[in-house]
Amino acid sequence: MKHLISVLVENKFGTLNRVAAMFSARGFNLESISIGETEDAEVSRMTIVTRGEDRIISQVLKQLNRLVDTIKVTDLTHQPHVERELLLMSLKLTKTAQHEIFELINVFKGKVVDIKQKSITIEVIGSPDKINTAIDLFRPFGIRELARSGAVAIHRGES
C-alpha cells in the first residue's frame, strides 16, 4: 500500500542524493519526494511517497534511519496528518471550452495564475488524490504542460 513518510534531514549538500540513491540501490519504489527548509535553518523536511508491503516499508524506514544525515523518520500513513500537493497546469483555451474550464477550476477551488488568448495556466492545491482527479477531468480540454510538486505533509496539531 501507499505510505507517506516524513523525514527530517540535515540541511546539507548531497543529502537528497543520499536518500534518493538509497531508494534506487535497494530497489524501493519512490513515487514522489519533496524537500524544503523548516523552522530550523540546519534542518530540511523531506516528504516521501512510496509503495510496498509491510515488510518492505519496515526496511525503507530502517534504511532511512540508518543514513547518518537523517535526524527523524516518521511514517505518517496511519497518524493524523495533512497532506497537500500543488499542481500547475497550462491548458488550451478555446471559446467553446472556456465556460466549462472555469467551472472546473471553481469545483477544485483552483486559481488562474496566467491567461492568454489561447492558453490558461491554473494552480490547484489538494491531496494527491484530488490532484489526480483534477488532471483526469481537465485532460479532455487539452493539457499543454503540467507540473506537480509531489506531496508535502505534516502532523495535525494537538487538540
Add this chain to the structure above:
Amino acid sequence: MTEPGQKLNGSEIFFECLRRENVDYIFGYPGGALLKVYETLHDVKDIKHILVRHEQGATHMAEGYARATGRPGVVLVTSGPGATNTVTGISNAYMDSTPMVVFTGQVPSTLIGNDAFQEADIVGITRPITKHNFLVKDVRELATTIQKAFYLATTGRPGPVLVDMPKDVLNAECAFEWPESVEIRGYKPTIKCHANQVQKAAKMIAKAKRPLFYIGGGVITAEASEELRKIAIDQDIPVTMTLQGLGAFPGDHPLSMGMLGMHGTFWANQAVNNCDLLIAVGARFDDRVTGKVDTFATQAFKIHNDIDPTNVDKNIKVDLPVVGDAKDFLASILNELPKSHESRSPWLAQIKAWQEQCPMNYSDGEDSLKTEFVIDEVSRQTKGHAVVVTDVGQHQMWTAQYYKFTEPRSIITSGGLGTMGFGLPATIGAAFGVTDRPVVLFCGDGGLMMNIQEMVTAVYNKVPIKIFLINNSYLGMVRQWQELFHKEKYSFTDLESSNPDFVKLAEAFGCRAICATTQEEARKAISEALAYNDGPTFVEFRVVRKDMVFPMVPAGGSISDMMLARLNPKTMV
C-alpha cells in the same frame, strides 16, 4: 602534540588529527593533490606511511590491518584515479563491516565541477559504498570532520568512511581545534539491548531442547567470544559460524559445528533445519548462508541479535529481534540464564550421528597434492594459531572447512563482496598489525595476479608473511560451477597456458620462493616458511587441477539438500 589554538595548515592538521586518533600506520600513494600532505609527512616520525603500488592494494592492506587488530585502517590517496582505484576496497570493507577511513586528495575547491585534471566526484561515487562520506570545503572544518570520520567508522556497525580534501584546504591555515566529544545529530547507534527482549531470549534458551548458535562476524567485532564460549559450554549449545564468524568459538571444541551454508558442514546445515531454537548473533542471514529462504530453519524459534536494525527481518522473518551490541547481548544473557536447562543430550547425539554420516574428509595420496591437505597441514603446523588470510574461490572455502580456527581475529577474508585480489595486500596489512602470530595467506593463481604488484610492498618492508599460492591453473570455483551447472563448457577458466612461472616471478620481486608438488615437499616448505621471519616467503603448491569443494548447496537450493560429492566421477582427474 600540538596545543589547541595553534595555527596550522591543513596538512599539519591532518597529521595532528591522526595522532589524536592513535593512528600508527597509513597505507598510501602520493599524487598532485596531496603534495602538501607528503611535504608535511616527510618530517612526521611517529606515524608510519606504507607506500603501496596500487591504491586498491592500500585499501585491502588497511582492511587486513583493521580486521587483525580491531583498529581502523587508514588510507591516503590522491584525487581522480587515485581515488577511483579505492572503490573496490571501500566496497569490500562496506560489505564486511570493517572500520576504515579513506582520505582522498581533491582538486582545489575553486576547480571542483570544472572537469579539472585528475578530478573525480569521489564523494558521489562512494556514497552508496561508504557508511558516510565528507567533502571538506573549509580548513576550519577539517579537524572536526576527521574526528567524525573515525567516530562513524568505528562505532555501531563499523564501516568505511571517506574524507575528500581539496588541495587548497590542505594549504590553508587556521587555529587547530579538537572538540572533546563528537556530536552527530542523526547518528545514535543502539548499543544496549532491550532488557525485556534479553529476558525473553534467556528463557527461550533455557527451555530449548534443540538450540543452536548461528554466529557471525559481529561477535568478533564486538569482542564477545568469551561470553559466547561461556554460554555455549555452560548450556551445551552447539555453535555454527559464518565465514566471518569463524574463530569466535574454538574450532577444536566438540560443540563447534564449523561453518554453515553453501559450503558448510553437512551437520551444521542439518542442525539449522532441525533445531527448535536458532540464536543468531552478529550475523545477517546472507543468501550464501540461508540457501532457499522458505526452507531455512522452519522448525526454529528465531532470536536475532544485531547492532544494525536493518539486518533484522531483511532476509528472514525472526521471532525475537534484539537490536544492540553482541557483547552486551551475550553478557546480559549470561546474567539472565537460570542455572538449570533442558537436557541437550539427545540433540548432541543426533548431531554426532550426522557428523558420522557425512564427515569432512578428502582422499589424499603422497604423490597428488591437494589443497585440503595443504590447509590441513598448515593448520597442524601452526596449531590453529595463525592469522589466516584468504583470497576468493575454492581455496577460501577449503580454508573455512579445514583450518581449525581457535581464536577470534584469525580469518581475514572477503566474504560479502568476494573480491579476488584481496588476499595478498590484506595479508601485508594484517602483518603490520599483528607481530606475535604467524600471518599466512592462501591464494589462488587467479587472485594472486590481481594485486601481484604488492609483492614489492611485502619485500621492501620485510614483512614476514607466508604467501601460500594454491596453483591449480584454473579459476577453480568458476570451473567447478561450469562442470556442475554449465554443461562442462570451460569457458576462459583454464589458465595453464597463460600463467607465469610463479617462482621466478616471486624471485624477481626479491622474495624467497619454494615450489612444492608432493605432500612431503609441502610439509617441508610450510615448516621452512613458518620458520623464516626476516621477510616474506612464497610457496607455490602445485595442486591437483580439477578438485571440487564439497559438500555444496547449489545456488537457491535448500541447505538441507546438499551435494556431497561429484556427480560424475569421470570428470575427476
